[in-house]
Amino acid sequence: MLLRLLPGALCLVAAFGLPAPPAMAEAPALSTRYTVGLIGLPVGRASFVTRIDGGSYTVDGTLTSTGLADIVSTVKGTSRVSGRIAADRLVAGTYDLDYTSNRKHFRSSIAFRSGRVTSVTAEPEAPASKDFIPVTQNQLRSVVDPLTGLMIKAGRSSDGLCARTLPFFDGWSRLDMRFAPAGRQPFSTDGFEGDAVVCTARVEPISGYKPTSKGVQFIAKQTMEIWFAPVGKTGIFAPVYAKVPTEIGPLTFRAAVFAKP
Numbered sequence: 001m002l003l004r005l006l007p008g009a010l011c012l013v014a015a016f017g018l019p020a021p022p023a024m025a026e027a028p029a030l031s032t033r034y035t036v037g038l039i040g041l042p043v044g045r046a047s048f049v050t051r052i053d054g055g056s057y058t059v060d061g062t063l064t065s066t067g068l069a070d071i072v073s074t075v076k077g078t079s080r081v082s083g084r085i086a087a088d089r090l091v092a093g094t095y096d097l098d099y100t101s102n103r104k105h106f107r108s109s110i111a112f113r114s115g116r117v118t119s120v121t122a123e124p125e126a127p128a129s130k131d132f133i134p135v136t137q138n139q140l141r142s143v144v145d146p147l148t149g150l151m152i153k154a155g156r157s158s159d160g161l162c163a164r165t166l167p168f169f170d171g172w173s174r175l176d177m178r179f180a181p182a183g184r185q186p187f188s189t190d191g192f193e194g195d196a197v198v199c200t201a202r203v204e205p206i207s208g209y210k211p212t213s214k215g216v217q218f219i220a221k222q223t224m225e226i227w228f229a230p231v232g233k234t235g236i237f238a239p240v241y242a243k244v245p246t247e248i249g250p251l252t253f254r255a256a257v258f259a260k261p
Contacts, residue, residue: 028052032191033257039249042066044075046253057090058082059147063099075101081147083112088153091115095145097171108171115142122171126208135174135207143169152228152237161228161237162199173208177201179226187227187240191258196227196240218247231259 029049036044048061058080065075077099083092095110108122117140126134149168154161162181167174179199187196201224209216222245228237240255 028261031257031260032255034253035256036063037252037254038246043251048079050259052085055085056083057085061147075099077101079147081145083148090148090151092145092148095147095171097146110145110169110171112145115144116140117143117169120171126172127210129210131210131212133207133209133211135169135172139174139207140169143167143174146170150226150239154230154235154237158197158228158230158237161197167206174206176204176206178204182225185227187229189240189255189258191260192229192240192255194229196229197237199226199228200224201226215247219245229255229258 029051032048032050034046035042036046044063044065046061046063048059050057050059059082061079063075063077063079077097079098080094080096081092082094083090085091091114092112095112096108098105098107100106106123108120110117111119120140126132144166146168149166152161152164159181162179164179166177166179168177179201182198182200184195185198187194203219203222203224205216205220211217224245225241225243226239227241229240230237238259239253240258242253244251244253
């Protein structure tokens with residue numbers, strides 16, 4: 001469940017926080033690239049292109065496993081989000097995810113209206129079993145998608161950046177990610193150099209899962225770490241680094257290029 005969210009939320013959101021330029025014939029493209037590691041070994045990469053045109057935006061991204069990860073499990077996926085730019089945040093209109101893992105194909109498509117899910121299709125469908133907790137309509141009244149969810153407007157100060165809970169929905173599962181402040185750390189990459197705001201995060205599964213799942217039981221007990229950096233002078237912060245515990249070892253996401261034209 002969580003690993004479906006993370007490729008979008010941590011690998012495809014970092015370049016969103018840019019001000020809308022005047023409308024033009026062809027919207028400029030912005031690039032962000034991540035490297036993905038497991039216990040210090042490279043296992044994947046992610047890249048995407050963001051285009052902002054007037055008051056709207058679109059993002060197209062890819063995530064691919066590499067190296068030793070392909071020996072165990074090949075993962076390839078694409079994701080797209082489109083929406084409008086509000087005064088204090090990005091508001092998703094549509095979200096689409098399509099990926100293959102271990103020869104299994106997953107696809108979801110969500111339509112939003114001001115944070116409320118108006119329609120959703122997901123393949124494969126949720127299992128019809130007694131121990132499965134289904135997602136209810138009430139739980140979809142105010143949610144964020146995995147792409148734009150981790151782009152945070154800090155306001156006048158970044159001190160309160162980590163004082164929030166984000167309600168994610170990816171088409172299958174609902175979970176809350178609860179943040180807490182953990183100081184600052186220096187961070188340098190192509191496109192950013194300075195202090196990153198460090199948050200710890202805990203996952204609370206809400207619905208769309210089996211309580212007997214060992215993966216869900218494991219991640220609900222873990223604390224992950226996410227570092228946020230400012231995108232220019234917009235007041236918007238996005239992830240540049242994340243460390244997620246797994247049963248094998250820590251999974252890391254690091255921005256190799258951060259929101260560059």
